[in-house]
Amino acid sequence: MVHEEAFVAIGQIEQWVTINGARCANPVILFLHGGPGNTMTPYSDEIYGAWERDFTMVQWDQRAAGRTYGRNPPAEESTLTIERMSADGIELAEYLTRHLGQEKIVLMGGSWGSILGVHMVKSRPDLFHAWVGISQVVSYRDNESASYTKVLELARSAADTTTLASLEAIGPPPWTQPRNFGILRRATRTFEAKVATAAPPSWWVASADYTGAQALKDYTDGEDFSFLQFVGYKGDGMFSKVDLPALGMDFKLPVFLIHGAEDLVATPEIAQRYFDGINAPSKKFVLLPHTGHDPNAAMLEAEYQILVKHVRPLLQ
Numbered sequence: 001m002v003h004e005e006a007f008v009a010i011g012q013i014e015q016w017v018t019i020n021g022a023r024c025a026n027p028v029i030l031f032l033h034g035g036p037g038n039t040m041t042p043y044s045d046e047i048y049g050a051w052e053r054d055f056t057m058v059q060w061d062q063r064a065a066g067r068t069y070g071r072n073p074p075a076e077e078s079t080l081t082i083e084r085m086s087a088d089g090i091e092l093a094e095y096l097t098r099h100l101g102q103e104k105i106v107l108m109g110g111s112w113g114s115i116l117g118v119h120m121v122k123s124r125p126d127l128f129h130a131w132v133g134i135s136q137v138v139s140y141r142d143n144e145s146a147s148y149t150k151v152l153e154l155a156r157s158a159a160d161t162t163t164l165a166s167l168e169a170i171g172p173p174p175w176t177q178p179r180n181f182g183i184l185r186r187a188t189r190t191f192e193a194k195v196a197t198a199a200p201p202s203w204w205v206a207s208a209d210y211t212g213a214q215a216l217k218d219y220t221d222g223e224d225f226s227f228l229q230f231v232g233y234k235g236d237g238m239f240s241k242v243d244l245p246a247l248g249m250d251f252k253l254p255v256f257l258i259h260g261a262e263d264l265v266a267t268p269e270i271a272q273r274y275f276d277g278i279n280a281p282s283k284k285f286v287l288l289p290h291t292g293h294d295p296n297a298a299m300l301e302a303e304y305q306i307l308v309k310h311v312r313p314l315l316q
Contacts, residue, residue, distance in 0.1 A: 018058070042209075047203050133257045254310070266293060
């Protein structure tokens, strides 16, 4: 059995990593959270705890997120880049293979984590058995435009004059005002909630080490900082640089994408088109009804089935 919680030296700072599993010999899964500042560590026991009999689960508070933010508060003028975050992730993957005595690990991530994960597996495919992307974001240009257009159409169809007015006021992307991203995100949540099944409320009860006043402040401050780094003060943040097809469509490892049919942030049409163009040793696309951008029970079950039925046999 393995149960470890510690700051690990990654990218010249200490970053918070947890490792939990029933058997050291089980396949290792490194999960990349979204946000970028929305670490899943506070919720991992409730959501992924049952997986620990079959897999060793690794949660990582990325640079400027959660407890890593608390340990290393970034200077206001500091900048996050996809390249820096990807280098951090690769360094962590290298550490995990050494520390846990495994040649490779499985990489899985959602939303922002799906961007980061593709950069990591394209850079160092030798470190990973497979890539499992959840709510896969593909490109700033395509995703943001499709999201805005689709939500605008839904607001018109629903005669939702409040949402319609807010979207028409900001106009279509690209934007130079960071608040516009938040306006669209609120609208996507409104319409996804009408058709998608929500996650159980128990999922979002944070573990004890994330509920103290300082821990809550670190989480919130990290979330705010990371969001602004993602969108940029003038629309020039990390998101504006996202163009996964430009990294190349040939993958040297199996690729599995799991997507909500009701996803209004990373619309399934964009993800499907990207998937169709991928060349990989094996690949599979799973589209889930009644599921939006955020995880729910159906998405969790689909992730588990992909890991058990498709990924684990690759390791034997």
